[in-house]
Amino acid sequence: MKKGNMLIAQSGGPSMVINQSLVGAVLAARDNKAVGKIYGALHGIQGILDEQFIDLKKESRTTLEAVANTPSSALGSVRRKPTHEDCQAIFRVLRKLEIRYFFYIGGNDSAETVHIINEEAVKEEYGICCFHIPKTIDNDLRENDHTPGYGSAARFVACAVKGDDLDNRALGGVKIDVIMGRNAGFLTAAAALGRVEKDDGPHLVYLPERPFSVDGFVADVKAAMKKFGRCVVAVSEGIADKDGTPIIAKFTQETDSHGNVQLSGTGALGDLLAKVVKEQAGIKRVRADTFGYLQRSFPGIASPADAMEARLAGVAAVQAAVNDEVSSGSVAIKRKATKKYGVDFVVVPLRAVAKETRHMPDAFINKAGNDVTQAFIDYARPLVGGLPPCARFAQLRA
């Protein structure tokens, strides 16, 4: 067991339960004799470079528990991929603080950051444990059955579309809901979790895993209108044409330092799709909403299972680090093979989750590429939990 100080930070897009992981790690470390001081860096590696730290041993248990239940990254976040020079600067600071344990909570880009820092540390022969704690509402980390943050965001999406479907039922027409998800459709797919009756929406679900054709979309909407007299569409912000070009990329150019095109924080895709339906399907009442950042930060509706697993992922990272079996890795969630839902936390190599992402398995997408399958529903239900009950009249004709 390596004795030394610990540094923890958060990176990438916030989630509703990312602070559960932070607090899980902090409390586990506070209980462990191998860990001395616990530094929280503000705004990820930017806070290390700028030497902006808070003392997480001085935070009260009450504050920690309250923060755990608060959405968004309590330490602040950043989107920054470290260069070789950044790593040199980071190590100067970490050595000065005698950091032997480094934990970074985030998605695939954050895992890449930890991987880069770990590789550079190995080269430098700087004995530091580098661990990645998983977080992404996109649910697209490799090696994981699912990822902390997903269940709660999926719960928001399922609730939102369930309510929106009732809204559409009252006033008719076509409603298009644009949902987060750059390359993976898991979050958009969650829109289907609110369905109870056969005519409940969403009637169409478009995922980045299947090429999006405007003609096919218009034909699908027309068919749904004929069948249901109305149509609710759940569509991923990341839908792309058959050449892999994101539909939204035709309208925006902004990219982050990892080279990703900005998809969220704009209503352009929804407005484009609504215009297409109005013009090409000749439907008068067409509305589009883009759920945006609410999906990852809405307070008070976190999935209980997701919150618990996020907490345990933080605990598992600290346990793995102090156990001394491996000096780096990423905590991954594996689903137990039992009938009753349960998970195991394992440690996988950083390179196994860094950078590249995973997609929805084919078994979760219907043949036509415009809906999810029951296999997806069965997969996602325990992650999201029960939804608020909604009812309709028996509608006995008078």
Next chain:
Amino acid sequence: MKKGNMLIAQSGGPSMVINQSLVGAVLAARDNKAVGKIYGALHGIQGILDEQFIDLKKESRTTLEAVANTPSSALGSVRRKPTHEDCQAIFRVLRKLEIRYFFYIGGNDSAETVHIINEEAVKEEYGICCFHIPKTIDNDLRENDHTPGYGSAARFVACAVKGDDLDNRALGGVKIDVIMGRNAGFLTAAAALGRVEKDDGPHLVYLPERPFSVDGFVADVKAAMKKFGRCVVAVSEGIADKDGTPIIAKFTQETDSHGNVQLSGTGALGDLLAKVVKEQAGIKRVRADTFGYLQRSFPGIASPADAMEARLAGVAAVQAAVNDEVSSGSVAIKRKATKKYGVDFVVVPLRAVAKETRHMPDAFINKAGNDVTQAFIDYARPLVGGLPPCARFAQLRA
């Protein structure tokens, strides 16, 4: 006491608690000997014209209670202003069904519909009680301290902006949230209800009650960025320039049958404002979300006070109708002058609430026209209820 059958319907935009009013009225009527059959018309007056009715006496108490807790209009809705010919057709149907009690749940346009039908019925000497039951998330009905539907939508907005403010705190930059409200800023103002600490957002609040100037907006954002290092803006979809032209009207032309321009179901205003901030304030990270229909239909987060008052508004309408003191009117909510929050339900003439709307009082808006006052917070807090607690670290520097 007039003996006869009853017809009830819902109209205009749905809300999270409009079914509470419906169920309140139905249960009150079921208990009353003056009322025979209870017809529910599907999709408002359209359902009367099309003779699409369900028997609300045949719905079980369990179903009624479950529907009461379900967002959106369970009978379906419509936006249709009746013509003289429509009224003639409506009366033919109502006479055939021996309807003596007509209840219509909705906002100012719906009140206008009831007013028109009532005036025509008086001319025709058709003895029917016509009552309007208030509903609007915009909170803009005259004669009312506040309106059923507002508290729950305001709760959604307050939660959403509270979470979004935490999100912005993590990643920085400018975040613009576009909130429903055609002419009244009450719903946008609710964004301020989540503030606890002095630096909590929203840092700027723009309401339709004050002329919106792009230059003033950009200057405000720059000042907030200087003060807080980040900026969250809550802006009403209905903001208009000094000539009263809605900013969004420059981008869309669609109108409904009451002559209202479509404001919701598009992200255009948010995208426009984001573009302006990027270009004129030179800020790189600017995002905009348009909350859209989620504000009125999200399940599971209704304000308890709002749900109860919506229920009682339905009960009050039936009681007023069978009491025989007036044969028409609109139920209005008056706040008690007591220190402890409480309300009275009174009946006001239909013309007093029909068509025209009310606005935020001056006392609720700050002098600069870019925020709300404490008077608004005190007014709105009991309508919305307590929000999910959010916490931050003490941030003791290490």
